[in-house]
Amino acid sequence: MRFFILSLFGKDRPGIVAGVSKALYKMGLNLEDSSMTRLNGEFTIMLIVASERDISAEDILQNLQEVGQEYELFMVCRELEKVVYPKAEAIYRIVVFGSDKPGIVYGVSSILADLGLNISDLRTEKRGSLYVMVIEAEGQEDVEDILRLELEKLKDLLGVDISVEREEEERL
Numbered sequence: 535m536r537f538f539i540l541s542l543f544g545k546d547r548p549g550i551v552a553g554v555s556k557a558l559y560k561m562g563l564n565l566e567d568s569s570m571t572r573l574n575g576e577f578t579i580m581l582i583v584a585s586e587r588d589i590s591a592e593d594i595l596q597n598l599q600e601v602g603q604e605y606e607l608f609m610v611c612r613e614l615e616k617v618v619y620p621k622a623e624a625i626y627r628i629v630v631f632g633s634d635k636p637g638i639v640y641g642v643s644s645i646l647a648d649l650g651l652n653i654s655d656l657r658t659e660k661r662g663s664l665y666v667m668v669i670e671a672e673g674q675e676d677v678e679d680i681l682r683l684e685l686e687k688l689k690d691l692l693g694v695d696i697s698v699e700r701e702e703e704e705r706l
Contacts, residue, residue, distance in 0.1 A: 537566065537584050537614040538591055542598075544607040546577040553601040558583060561597050566617065571657070582617060622672030625701040626651070626681060632694025634665035641692060642669065645684045649677045665694075676700075 567582040591611040655670040689696045
């Protein structure tokens with residue numbers, strides 16, 4: 535099995551996901567992992583795709599050329615040596631709400647790094663003057679108590695609301 539990471543982005547408009555997924559399907563590629571979202575009017579796609587065929591990253595980009603031109607997409611693809619889906623002992627969902635100001639992402643991500651937590655997903659969005667950040671972080675040991683304590687201190691320092699949930703169910 536061969537694995538590739540593929541990144542595409544362009545002006546958001548209807549049909550991008552259908553066009554890209556159709557081209558990948560026609561190549562016989564399976565979508566293993568994906569993240570697709572709109573960022574300030576740009577639609578971004580990040581995918582891990584797999585193939586049992588002898589195919590290269592250049593072959594994939596060549597087969598995506600037509601859809602890439604139709605939707606004016608920038609595209610990058612490279613083969614991965616291996617794909618590992620680590621199993622985490624503890625998974626946390628952290629949500630931050632507050633007035634937008636510099637340092638929110640840095641403050642939260644520094645605490646997570648100091649506790650040995652890996653950020654597996656991070657999304658931010660401005661809604662007027664309101665800033666919203668949602669983080670999924672995972673680690674190999676349960677640090678919920680210290681995480682809550684450290685985020686409580688940061689909450690007061692930044693003047694934002696922060697909530698933490700620990701996922702209890704095993705993920706996919």
